[in-house]
Amino acid sequence: MDGLIVDGHGATALAGDTVMATPSRPAAGLETDERYARAALSRLVEPVDKAMVALVERYGALTIFADLRSGVLQHDRARHWRARLGRLDVDADMRRLSEIDGRLICPGDPEWPEPVDDLGPRRPLVLWVRGRQDLTQVLSKAVAVVGSRAATGYGSHVSAELGASLCDRGWTVVSGAAYGIDAGAHKGALAAGGPTVAVLACGVDVTYPAGHRALLERIAEEGTIVSELPPRESPMRGRFLVRNRLIAALTAGTVIVEASPRSGALNTASEAIALVRPVLAVPGPVTSAMSMGVHQLVRNGMAVLVTNAAEIVEAVGRIGDDLAPETRGPVHPRDGLAPESARVLDALPQRGSRDVDTIAVRAGLATDTVMAALGTLCGEGWVERVSGGWRRTRQ
């Protein structure tokens, strides 16, 4: 394997930075388990790290972890990967995971959600998971509902409504457990008794935001919490953007409810577009800054406007399976009138009666045509004969 060249920034290109990956000898304990090694690497490496993903997929996590620890691994990023080695304690991570009834999911596991593999070298090394449901199952029909933290009352209401309606239609709502739109979506889904998945930018055991303690506990109990970061990791700023790619990748489409022009939700939309998954935008008042980003997505052709769960399901569901009924107004019986009957009816006053000649003048129709139309209208109950003419019936 000597001399293999792996690009420092990804798996695809062959570039100047070199890595010498020498097969390490088998060792006891930690080093014997590929999944354990992935867990260790997920603590050492800050996502997204395309170089590490490429190395692991090429040589296996066990090999790379061993070589990283022993110093054999030569890579221009290796010194960064070693920065956290001193405090690494995978056993403690695993104990913590077991305390919170969590589990580790790795590529190849039955529960590994294959759609995240569409991320290519940006895919996570592992997923740390809390919750009773099978992840693959719960994500088989899943849609992301995301948006601004600083949501308006309108936005929170709409996201809760959509969360509940999507759940009623058998879809899992995935979001980021943030204040505002995310919270509305999770709560709506929970209220409808459905599964909901929170993808965090911190460890699955960390309560963030602090005000969402009860919500996160309920999601862990009735839904699923997912993160690529190990337990106890805190949410740092850059981690939210990185987390967004997981929300987009785990779902069949992303709904943006409210987003100011700089909202992180727009980043999730970009991730969905990069994955060729539909982005759906819920409009709002043009007077609301919180809807500006959403409207911009529609104007740029990046998102399809949606107004309810049926339209969302139509967009993310299988073709032909889930067609939304078109919004229609009520059908008025007037719609069925022949054009000349309608003109004769228009020529009658709202109150009182009118003689045939006056009706003919007002309608601009010959008298015999007017009489024929009046006969038809009378038969259909629209008009009635009175002394000296015709009048509308009370409908």
Add this chain to the structure above:
Amino acid sequence: MDGLIVDGHGATALAGDTVMATPSRPAAGLETDERYARAALSRLVEPVDKAMVALVERYGALTIFADLRSGVLQHDRARHWRARLGRLDVDADMRRLSEIDGRLICPGDPEWPEPVDDLGPRRPLVLWVRGRQDLTQVLSKAVAVVGSRAATGYGSHVSAELGASLCDRGWTVVSGAAYGIDAGAHKGALAAGGPTVAVLACGVDVTYPAGHRALLERIAEEGTIVSELPPRESPMRGRFLVRNRLIAALTAGTVIVEASPRSGALNTASEAIALVRPVLAVPGPVTSAMSMGVHQLVRNGMAVLVTNAAEIVEAVGRIGDDLAPETRGPVHPRDGLAPESARVLDALPQRGSRDVDTIAVRAGLATDTVMAALGTLCGEGWVERVSGGWRRTRQ
């Protein structure tokens, strides 16, 4: 001219219904003036009447009117056109027009707005007009702003805002003087001191709706009132739909502010689409029935979503002339940070300080990289050195 065949339903096809248009001998008074004859026909014929438009364009209004009166004109619709002959008094119409300082505009007049000719056989026979401005001028840059009568407070507010902003940009707002969105658009334009055009479904001297007496008077004074119907004609139901084609045809594009799924505004949108003029839709809350029709237009690809006057002008203006600025969020200085500097900054607590080794572990970066980044961040004023480590500066 004997034996010429004109289709009863339009000018294009040659069909079974025949008309014998014999040149009439010159007569005194009314019969000598082509424009006078058009005015007379506009009272006899209920628009839209494609057959009459075709006859007038082929033989001239004078000839057709004379032959209609004399009974020489043979056409399957002639008996309807004669229904109002008994009460015809063009001199009275002209006196009334002069009382209200109005004027009659016919095809070929310098003031005739050529865009209405795009309606083909659905074009009006004449236009009755009130107002001081030259119609061609006032319509040279004109956009329709229409919507529901039963507008919400949001819709009325937005239409008034758009009316004023379009006026500020040198565009004339055209609408239908109805309650709700129409009224908002006219009022917004008037408030901004600009011209506005009301296209009525009744005579230009008729106050409809009654509650808009002051508004209509102000439009007549400072703007323009237009109708294809003669003075004193009342607004009958079918006339509103027919009127909508004029609003669409007189403007470079139609903006729909609020519309329930059965709103007449959607009919105006259809007319604009038939004329290949842009339809622009202002979104609103998905919880509002008054925005349902608008959202449906966008979803069906019939309208482009717009959120302000600049976007409207971009869509209806000449290409390249009027590009709307893209909505952007504020640019944060953080955006300029190198990725590793951003990670180091993220690794610092919001309050208090942290030593370099801890920062390195949190950031997942080698110590020398962290120190280099801290130096850069310090130089840019993001961080400062304190005893035992580094902390964020107060920004």
